[in-house]
Amino acid sequence: MRNLRDKKTFWCYEKLSKCCCRLTKPRHAILDVLSATEKHLNAEQIYKSASRIEPNIGLATIYRNLELLVNIGLVWKFETGNSKTVYELAECRHESHHHHLICKKCNSIIDYSGFRDNEKDFIRRREEMLSKKYDFKIQNHCIDFYGLCAKCRNA
Amino acid sequence: MRNLRDKKTFWCYEKLSKCCCRLTKPRHAILDVLSATEKHLNAEQIYKSASRIEPNIGLATIYRNLELLVNIGLVWKFETGNSKTVYELAECRHESHHHHLICKKCNSIIDYSGFRDNEKDFIRRREEMLSKKYDFKIQNHCIDFYGLCAKCRNA
């Protein structure tokens, strides 16, 4: 058996074991796949890539673990509106959080980050205000803009 | 045949006919249902309510027309993350646009509106900046906060 702790997804282990989750090979493969890309992958794509690492992995295991990883906050689940749910690694590595521009025609997703400080401040203040007003513990947010990308607008 | 133009969803007709859509009874029933509530309804709920107005309406018709209404901008489609897609009337009646607080546990949705001017300004400026930077025509946006509602936090 390979040593799971050698791998580049090491930073996830603390969180996993804190949540009393075993560090299984399928889990490991999924995290490897997600950490190897900046793209948003759907379950099928994750399944295909993970199968190259763990050939016998099952699709149900992919779904089960994605749900788990989303629940413990390691992965961010994201619905585009065309029935393809996609997943991406949460900002565990202190990479900048990002928002999305989604094309309603071709469903492509543009990430944008590089927020100015005033954007971060704005969101933080907003979250504070809403938390208080609605007695709601905010854990994260999703800011997406919908419209038409350059390609689709000119096509 | 009842006169469709008598009904309270009159304000939608201009848009519908502009888009060369016929003013059918099923469409009318769906708009009536959506305009009679402030809640977010899923397709099944809309089907049930619309069936009371048009008993023979089919579920496929509900889906077809919701898609149409979303495309022409009369209805806003909204995915909660637990596979229940919900719909609500867009702000055709100049009601204030709103954002959401979504409980990750019970999937309840709190609407909030009452934005201050600086929030509107902020979003407008952001949209301008993003449109230019990414050559992307922004049509609308979705700002949602995820977390735990008071009930679930204390349960």
Place this chain on the structure above:
DNA sequence: GTCCTATTGAGAACTATTCTCATTAATAAA
């Protein structure tokens, strides 16, 4: 190494949504 039980793989089951197609009805034209 042994034990406990969380996790798995495989495939069936489920569910939301979309498709197909013959029939109906909204609208434009006569």
Place this chain on the structure above:
DNA sequence: TTTATTAATGAGAATAGTTCTCAATAGGAC
């Protein structure tokens, strides 16, 4: 008002993404 055109419909089949079931496996505490 009647007629013609064709968009829209209802019913049910089909699809696709996801979840469930259950016997077998394997992580990790001891």
